Amino acid sequence: MLGYLLRRLASAAVVVVLVSIIAFAIVSVLPGDTAAALLGEEGARNSERYQLLRQELGLDQPIVVRYFTWVAHAVTGDLGQSLRTGEQIGPAILARAVPTVQLAIMALLISVVIAIPVGVISSVYYRRFPDHLGTLFALTAIATPGFWFGIMLIMLFSVTLRWLPPSGYLPFFQDPLGSLQLMFMPALALATGFTGVLIRQVRSSVLEVLNEDYITTARSKGLSPAKVLFGHALRNALLPVVTLVGLQLGALFGGAATVETVFSIPGLGRLAVDSIFFRDFTMIQALMLVLALTVLFASVLTDLVYSRIDPRIRRG
Amino acid sequence: MVEAVSSFTRPRLRINGFAVLGFGLLALLIICAAFSPWLAPYDPNAQDYRAVLQGPSAAHWLGTDHTGRDMLSRLIYGSRVALSIGFTAVGLAVLLGGLLGVVAGYARGLVDEAIMRVMDALLSFPSVLLALGIMAALGPGVNTIIIAIAIADLPMFARITRSQVLTVRERDFVVATRALGAGPARIIFRHIVPHITGPVAVMATIQVGHAILTEAALSFLGLGIQPPTASWGAMMRNGFSYMERAPWLAAFTGLAILLTVLALNLAGDVLRDWLDPRGDSRR
Numbered sequence: 001m002l003g004y005l006l007r008r009l010a011s012a013a014v015v016v017v018l019v020s021i022i023a024f025a026i027v028s029v030l031p032g033d034t035a036a037a038l039l040g041e042e043g044a045r046n047s048e049r050y051q052l053l054r055q056e057l058g059l060d061q062p063i064v065v066r067y068f069t070w071v072a073h074a075v076t077g078d079l080g081q082s083l084r085t086g087e088q089i090g091p092a093i094l095a096r097a098v099p100t101v102q103l104a105i106m107a108l109l110i111s112v113v114i115a116i117p118v119g120v121i122s123s124v125y126y127r128r129f130p131d132h133l134g135t136l137f138a139l140t141a142i143a144t145p146g147f148w149f150g151i152m153l154i155m156l157f158s159v160t161l162r163w164l165p166p167s168g169y170l171p172f173f174q175d176p177l178g179s180l181q182l183m184f185m186p187a188l189a190l191a192t193g194f195t196g197v198l199i200r201q202v203r204s205s206v207l208e209v210l211n212e213d214y215i216t217t218a219r220s221k222g223l224s225p226a227k228v229l230f231g232h233a234l235r236n237a238l239l240p241v242v243t244l245v246g247l248q249l250g251a252l253f254g255g256a257a258t259v260e261t262v263f264s265i266p267g268l269g270r271l272a273v274d275s276i277f278f279r280d281f282t283m284i285q286a287l288m289l290v291l292a293l294t295v296l297f298a299s300v301l302t303d304l305v306y307s308r309i310d311p312r313i314r315r316g
Numbered sequence: 317m318v319e320a321v322s323s324f325t326r327p328r329l330r331i332n333g334f335a336v337l338g339f340g341l342l343a344l345l346i347i348c349a350a351f352s353p354w355l356a357p358y359d360p361n362a363q364d365y366r367a368v369l370q371g372p373s374a375a376h377w378l379g380t381d382h383t384g385r386d387m388l389s390r391l392i393y394g395s396r397v398a399l400s401i402g403f404t405a406v407g408l409a410v411l412l413g414g415l416l417g418v419v420a421g422y423a424r425g426l427v428d429e430a431i432m433r434v435m436d437a438l439l440s441f442p443s444v445l446l447a448l449g450i451m452a453a454l455g456p457g458v459n460t461i462i463i464a465i466a467i468a469d470l471p472m473f474a475r476i477t478r479s480q481v482l483t484v485r486e487r488d489f490v491v492a493t494r495a496l497g498a499g500p501a502r503i504i505f506r507h508i509v510p511h512i513t514g515p516v517a518v519m520a521t522i523q524v525g526h527a528i529l530t531e532a533a534l535s536f537l538g539l540g541i542q543p544p545t546a547s548w549g550a551m552m553r554n555g556f557s558y559m560e561r562a563p564w565l566a567a568f569t570g571l572a573i574l575l576t577v578l579a580l581n582l583a584g585d586v587l588r589d590w591l592d593p594r595g596d597s598r599r
Contacts, residue, residue, distance in 0.1 A: 011429075011433065011436075014433045015433055015436045015437045015440065018433055018434055018436075018437035019437045019440050019441070021437075022437055022438065022441070023441075026449045026450065026453055027449070027453075029453045030452055030453045031453075031455070132333070132334075135334075136334075139578055139581045139582060139585070140574070140578055142577070142581055143525065143529075143573075143574050143575075143576075143577035143578035143580075143581055144570075144574050145529055145532055145533065145552075145570060145573050145574070145577075147533065147536060147552075148532075148552060148566065148569075148570030148573065148574070149570075151552075151555075151556055151559060151566045151570070152566070152567065152570065154559065155559060155563050155566075155567075159559070159560055159563075250439075250440070250441070250442040250443065251442065251443070253442040253444075253445065254442040254443055254444030254445060254533075255444070257444055257445065257448070257533070257537065258444075258533045258536060258537060261536075261537060262556065272445055272448065273448070273537055273539075276448055276449070276451075276452045276539065277538075277539075279452075284449065284452070287445075288441060288445065288446075288449055291441070291442055291445060292437075292440040292441045292442075293440070295440045295441070295442065296436075296440040299440075
């Protein structure tokens with residue numbers, strides 16, 4: 001176990017370095033630079049001030065030096081200042097993470113509540129009508145653009161029925177009920193793709209478990225189908241489902257960019273989109289780094305949890 | 317309750333409802349894209365200020381947008397943009413990712429480590445965010461959106477080809493060929509590539525759908541295809557701003573995207589079914 005752990009962490013460390021290089025490289029090739037962005041178009045034409053500011057920001061240094069300066073600061077938690085608002089990037093990202101995390105948790109819960117029953121029914125009625133219906137539902141959910149589904153929800157529940165407020169954000173701890181109400185439609189919109197993927201995962205892992213010998217044993221000793229399904233099959237089938245959450249985290253972040261735009265939620269997705277529009281170089285760089293590292297962390301954690309449960313993986 | 321998986325041993329093309337629906341929809345879309353000028357009732361960019369934001373009618377089946385452009389015509393032309401971006405981006409990703417995967421799987425050792433760690437790093441970025449960053453760096457446009465999506469999809473194809481190569485290269489027939497003195501190029505192209513095209517084709521079909529969703533998201537955010545090109549994402553952006561006055565704009569555009577991606581997913585599933593009849597298709 002220790003050997004596997006060390007190997008996995010060593011390769012993750014290499015990936016962390018590569019992630020930081022990619023994040024830095026993408027922003028370095030963005031047109032314009034930080035000094036020009038700070039001075040604005042007028043200021044950038046004043047070449048003396050522009051050169052002075054470039055020196056001050058260290059932009060006249062070679063790219064390798066700039067990369068190491070950035071990394072050295074990032075390691076201590078100093079991600080620099082936002083060019084757009086001037087706030088410290090670390091705390092700003094943390095503040096914007098709160099709505100996104102709430103949104104993601106609600107979306108995951110909605111997905112699980114829909115996907116587990118549908119997936120189980122699909123597997124129990126394998127290749128019969130309910131299974132086909134479940135599969136079509138799952139494929140449709142995967143094919144649905146979340147942001148479009150969100151727009152449709154606003155049209156139905158806010159514009160036509162006037163049941164729910166169309167958009168906005170309230171912190172959960174300030175007004176829990178109001179917050180849940182506002183976040184319900186965006187969470188549903190964000191949940192579409194994941195729900196579809198999850199239904200298929202639940203279906204296939206229950207099917208796989210139902211073919212195992214211990215299920216045959218459980219059946220042959222006279223347990224009722226319900227007991228076999230819920231007591232034996234489902235418990236073991238839900239394991240791969242847990243790992244799916246780790247693997248789909250990146251897709252959730254990506255979906256948040258459009259869904260948060262539709263519902264005006266001040267989260268990380270919206271922050272990423274705004275930063276790109278306003279050419280907030282330092283913020284884009286930091287966001288790409290932080291989000292990629294979060295996804296990476298989740299996948300390493302998933303691997304480790306999985307290898308703890310299933311020893312065969314460690315040897316691979 | 318559950319059929320034994322091993323009962324399907326003989327490869328056969330099962331023509332079921334999913335196959336008909338998937339390939340039927342896909343055929344319809346390809347026809348729309350190929351014959352847009354003949355199928356579209358109007359010029360997709362022709363503005364008509366006497367018919368602005370009209371609902372569906374006999375003259376305009378799917379209504380008109382804020383400058384009186386015919387929605388049906390724009391959606392038909394939009395299928396060209398969506399399909400060409402989807403197929404080109406995924407095609408690029410398959411070629412580059414496949415090449416990297418074959419090299420990594422065949423060479424193994426340090427080369428394999430180096431390639432796959434870079435792929436892991438790319439895979440850590442949420443694909444929409446990575447595409448957003450690349451779009452911002454390269455500027456908006458059809459070519460950059462293709463490059464952005466291709467880079468985001470690369471690692472997946474590198475991974476799947478590598479793992480297929482690793483399995484196939486140890487199979488007896490490959491070992492035998494090598495023993496007979498065949499070089500790596502011959503082994504790769506004559507023996508390994510034919511064996512991995514199946515799983516790659518299935519994944520590629522599904523990824524084309526995913527690429528179309530990504531394009532729609534980028535254009536919706538205003539960072540993808542720029543107006544006046546009839547792209548579904550940009551049309552959705554427009555429909556969103558006229559959500560209350562002209563709900564059909566966003567509704568029909570989203571349906572077009574949904575049906576396209578659904579068709580590709582169904583087709584991918586059916587392909588998997590045909591290529592691997594022993595496994596359960598819909599896992």
